[in-house]
Amino acid sequence: MKRTGGPRARDYDVYEDQCPTRLVLDRLADKWALLILDRLQAGPMRFNLLKRDIKRITQKVLTQTLRKLERDGLVSRTVFATVPVTVEYALTPLGETLTDTVSSLAHWAERNMPAVPKAQAAFDASLVRRQVAVGTVHRLR
């Protein structure tokens, strides 16, 4: 295996179970984290604004997810000593390296939504046919 110096990205393999990248992937592979990161691309946002924009997220989950993203260095948290207190969340430079990727994943569903129910209907229909065909004819596709 050739090693020509430079950043040691090849020292990590997300397919290996003991690799620390698995932990990071776990963090990113979360619906709420993706929505938060995507929402912060427009600029810094206050806690309750995030909560209102991301429908159905609870305060607890929003806090937990923000803490994890902050710990991993993807999101920054700034407290302003107003009364009452104001807290602003923003992407860090590291977090901004994810913007394009997160955006395309979060919005892929919006772009391709019409195709999904059709695929689901076809799949479910094929299941019904299999059950009907039990005991009659074994037909392979």
Next chain:
Amino acid sequence: MKRTGGPRARDYDVYEDQCPTRLVLDRLADKWALLILDRLQAGPMRFNLLKRDIKRITQKVLTQTLRKLERDGLVSRTVFATVPVTVEYALTPLGETLTDTVSSLAHWAERNMPAVPKAQAAFDASLVRRQVAVGTVHRLR
């Protein structure tokens, strides 16, 4: 408002909780689904080959995830009537529209891994300072 040309992406908003795109995002925001989709980019693969490559995934979870991806039209399943039976999984054309996005997300961790532990260490250190400050004032009860 009436439109021509079928459903548009703007008809869907992933931030709305009643939007069907949330269900699709849920499917994609899954560590195992991302690893499977990424692994299939190299070409069709048999079940046990996927299981071997994606370390620590169990047979149950692999099966479940593949079924869901198949139902959503992202992955195809082909059975060959060999003895014993051979089953091949591959990306569908719809699934291939996700390849770039999934790949960059799945491997972002590998590329940026060195930065994450530093951020975590800094974050944890700031927490320790907070706790020490509290502990000097209030003794543990």
Next chain:
DNA sequence: CGGCATCCTTGCCGATACTG
């Protein structure tokens, strides 16, 4: 080889109450 069925444990999340 490529599954499915079952049991059982964990941890995630919602709901709720309280605080600076």
Next chain:
DNA sequence: CAGTATCGGCAAGGATGCCG
């Protein structure tokens, strides 16, 4: 406004056994 703390339900997922 922006959290922390606690309880409880339930579903995701591991372990195991069996099958065409």
